[in-house]
Amino acid sequence: MRAYCYKFAKGITLYPTATGNLDIQMPRTCVRHTLKGLSSGLRAALENLVSSGGTEEQLVETVTAKDGPDGIARCYYYLHLFAERQMLSYGIIDNGCPWATIEPVSSQFRFNPGPVDPGRRWILSRFACLRRETDGMVLESPLAHGMLLIHAPQATLLISALGSANTTASLQSMVPEIPRAAIELLLGMLIAGGFVDEVPEGMQEAEECTALRHWSFHELLFHTRSRSGRHQNPSGGTYRFLHKIAPFPLVKQVNATETIDLYRPDMDALIFGEELPFSLVMEERCSIREYSEQPIDARQLGEFLYRSARIKQKLFTEHQELSRRVYPAGGAIYELELYLSVHACAGVPGGYYHYCPDLHRLERIEADALLIDALLRDARSASGLEEPPQILITISARFERLFWKYESMAYSLMLKNVGTLYQTMYLVATAMDLAPCALGGGDADLFAKVAGTDYLEESSVGEFLLGRKRI
């Protein structure tokens, strides 16, 4: 165990062509590279890279054994080319047993480990995350362009030891069962892969630039995994559950104890009437946290919901039931649901309701009054209100509607949808001269308790306050 073992990265396949060349098929893309005029030595080295792999020295030996010394430059040329195109993984192997491999996950992946300076101290990056994948443990980080596949528990031991700042010597005393050469290779891999940081003399933590200090672990991981670039996970509308799990229906069915049909405004009268001009609505829109003594009424609530959240048209496609609504939403899937905690609304008894966007009605849910109060209390403290809001609208997501089609970016898409709904509700409320205010952070567990939903299936992702404006 003295050097890294080179192999073709996961998913790369080689195809001999009819003209005697070799095609290299890149994983998850249609990209193929054709290698022409390969010598027999290079062909043998390529076979090694596909099967067991080899160190740089072994690969050069394989080439020169057949091509003579002329093959050395060619071998390095191709290794460099493969590395530049993220076609290689690098492993640590002890007596035929793999310990760890680093695989490229982005086009910016480069692996150039240098000798580990015995005097320097290293600590695991606070962004590094050790978890289980289908075929074993992996170490990943939103700051890294590669992913570490862990094959031996010794590698996990070393990673754990890097929970505090250590040199190679101090690591050796912490994990004496790991030979020094292996520590150096593993640490070299972690340093080159961007999984550990250097800790300066006299400090206990690595120094971070100002931009990085602002990021928390989960936010940076979410950012990198929901955007393309720093991962190779399937992303977008992949329909991974098609023919495996039935998609959630368009309209949520609620066990309502009572329903209240809501007022439907005459849209033609509004469109061709004397509504405020659009630019004025845009300019006037603001968050209002003060209410009049006289509460909002059922007619205003009906108009508000009709103009911001009703289903305008149902679309039955081959895969999923979709719809058209006033606010835009990714894939026209519309996973968001509205629940109303009514504290004060003339014509609507206080309580907890689900809004049915299809039938444009409120569906009363029997919920514990203390829990509804807790929701209203949270909203009050988030907005600095002295009184509970007249109406608290909690926006939940039926996640599976979106996750059924989209992968990697589904949650971020859902949050974007919350944004479009917020803005629509703000504008409608402004046009109606009501008091709107979005809220940023509610208790998703509390919501699930009140609404009686399964947290993983449907929980809250936003809140919105609505009331009659104080004049």
Ligand SMILES: Cc1cc2nc3c(=O)[nH]c(=O)nc-3n(C[C@H](O)[C@H](O)[C@H](O)COP(=O)(O)O)c2cc1C
């Ligand atoms: C996503 C989002 C979250 C918000 N969260 C809160 C909140 O928790 N509490 C609050 O009082 N206002 C909240 N607001 C309202 C903002 O404070 C407000 O939009 C901002 O101060 C700008 O003022 P304006 O809306 O009057 O233009 C939120 C607004 C948005 C869009």
